[in-house]
Amino acid sequence: MSKLISLDEYEKRALEILPENARDYYQSGAGNEKSLAWNRADFSNFRIRPKVLRDVSKRDTSVNIFNTKIEFPIGISPTAMQKMAHTDGETATAKAAANENVIAIFSTIATTSIEDIAAAAPNSIKWFQLYIYRDRKLTENLVRRAEAAGFKALVLTVDAPLFGLRRRDLKNKFSMPPHLKLANFQDVVLSMDGSGINEYVARQFDQSISWDDVKWLMNFTNLPIILKGIMTKEDARLACKLGVSGIMVSNHGARQIDNTASSIEALAEVAAEVKDEIPIFFDGGIREATDILIALALGAKMCFIGRPVVYGLACAGQEGVEDVIRILKREFDLAMCLAGVKNVSEINRDMVVHKNYYARL
Ligand SMILES: Cc1cc2nc3c(=O)[nH]c(=O)nc-3n(C[C@H](O)[C@H](O)[C@H](O)COP(=O)(O)O)c2cc1C
Numbered sequence: 001m002s003k004l005i006s007l008d009e010y011e012k013r014a015l016e017i018l019p020e021n022a023r024d025y026y027q028s029g030a031g032n033e034k035s036l037a038w039n040r041a042d043f044s045n046f047r048i049r050p051k052v053l054r055d056v057s058k059r060d061t062s063v064n065i066f067n068t069k070i071e072f073p074i075g076i077s078p079t080a081m082q083k084m085a086h087t088d089g090e091t092a093t094a095k096a097a098a099n100e101n102v103i104a105i106f107s108t109i110a111t112t113s114i115e116d117i118a119a120a121a122p123n124s125i126k127w128f129q130l131y132i133y134r135d136r137k138l139t140e141n142l143v144r145r146a147e148a149a150g151f152k153a154l155v156l157t158v159d160a161p162l163f164g165l166r167r168r169d170l171k172n173k174f175s176m177p178p179h180l181k182l183a184n185f186q187d188v189v190l191s192m193d194g195s196g197i198n199e200y201v202a203r204q205f206d207q208s209i210s211w212d213d214v215k216w217l218m219n220f221t222n223l224p225i226i227l228k229g230i231m232t233k234e235d236a237r238l239a240c241k242l243g244v245s246g247i248m249v250s251n252h253g254a255r256q257i258d259n260t261a262s263s264i265e266a267l268a269e270v271a272a273e274v275k276d277e278i279p280i281f282f283d284g285g286i287r288e289a290t291d292i293l294i295a296l297a298l299g300a301k302m303c304f305i306g307r308p309v310v311y312g313l314a315c316a317g318q319e320g321v322e323d324v325i326r327i328l329k330r331e332f333d334l335a336m337c338l339a340g341v342k343n344v345s346e347i348n349r350d351m352v353v354h355k356n357y358y359a360r361l
Pocket residue numbers: 025026027039077078079080107108109129157228250251252253254255283284285286304305306307308310
C-alpha cells in the first residue's frame with residue numbers, strides 16, 4: 001500500500017475497501033446531502049490572515065480542557081458501530097487515541113462495550129456519548145457504567161430524537177451485519193433484530209427529550225456534561241443558563257436535517273453568544289489543519305473528527321487511526337508556524353475573515 005499523506009487520501013482508499021452497506025452508512029448525509037457538501041465546502045468561505053516576523057521557532061500546540069493539558073486541539077467524535085470498518089473497531093480507536101494522547105468520544109451504539117473500551121486504553125481520556133432512551137433506568141445505567149469505567153465526561157447528543165432521512169441506508173435496508181452486536185446492551189430487545197437502524201432508533205430513543213432531561217442528567221451525575229448538536233445562539237444561551245460544562249457545535253456530520261447551516265457557518269453565531277462562558281467544541285467537515293485553524297479562530301476551543309477516524313480504521317485499524325491523527329498534528333503545527341502564531345491562545349477572531357471582506361475593500 002503506497003503511503004497515504006492526507007485525510008482525503010484515507011477517505012478515497014477506505015471507500016474502495018469498505019463493503020457497500022458500511023460504506024454508504026459511514027459516508028452518507030441526510031436528504032439530498034446539501035449540508036454534507038456545505039460542511040466541507042464552507043471552509044473555503046473563510047480566508048486566513050497570516051502574520052509574519054513573529055519568531056515562531058518555538059510553538060506550543062496544547063490546549064487546556066477541563067483542567068487537563070491536551071497536546072493538540074484535535075479529538076475523536078463518536079461514530080457508531082466501528083467494527084463494521086475493522087474487526088478491532090472501538091478498541092483500535094481507543095488504543096490509537098491513547099498513543100496519540102487525544103480525547104476520544106465513544107458512542108452509546110458502539111460495537112464494543114464501555115468496559116472493554118476502558119480496558120483497552122485505561123489511561124487515555126475517554127468521553128462517553130449518550131443517547132437518552134425511553135427507558136430512563138437503562139439510560140441511567142449507561143451513565144453509571146461510564147462513570148465506573150473512568151470516562152471523564154458525558155457528551156449528550158441533543159439533535160437526534162429520530163435519525164435523519166438517510167436515503168442510502170433506506171435503499172440498502174441498512175442493518176448491522178449479524179455477527180456484530182450493540183455491545184452496551186445484553187438484552188435482545190435492544191438489538192437491531194435485522195430491522196434496520198431507523199426502526200431501532202424509533203423504538204428505543206425518546207422523542208420527548210427536552211431541556212428537563214438535561215437537568216435530570218445533571219442531577220444524578222458529577223461528570224461534566226457537553227451538549228452535542230447545538231447550532232443556534234438561542235440553544236447556546238439555554239445551555240449556558242442551565243450550567244452545562246460545554247457545548248459542541250455540530251450538525252451531526254450533516255446526518256440529521258438537510259439544509260441546515262454547515263457546522264462552520266453556525267459556529268460564529270454560537271461563539272458570539274457564548275463568548276468565554278463555557279468551552280465550545282466543534283465538529284463537521286474537518287479534513288485538514290487549516291480547517292482547525294479557522295474553527296479555532298471563529299471561537300472553538302477544540303475540533304473533533306468523525307468519518308476520518310472510521311476511514312483510518314478501514315484502511316489500517318489502530319495504525320490507520322494513529323496515522324490520521326499524526327497527519328493532522330503535523331499539518332496543524334505547520335499551519336500555526338506559517339500563520340505566525342506561537343500558541344493556540346493567539347488564534348483569535350482577527351485571524352480569519354469571510355471571503356466577502358475582500359470584495360468590500
Ligand atoms: C458513521 C457515523 C456514525 C455516527 N454515530 C454517531 C453517534 O453514535 N453519536 C453521535 O452523537 N454522533 C454520531 N455521528 C456524528 C459524529 O459524531 C460527528 O458529529 C460527525 O461525524 C462529524 O463530522 P465529520 O464526519 O465530517 O468529521 C456519526 C457520524 C458518522 C459519520
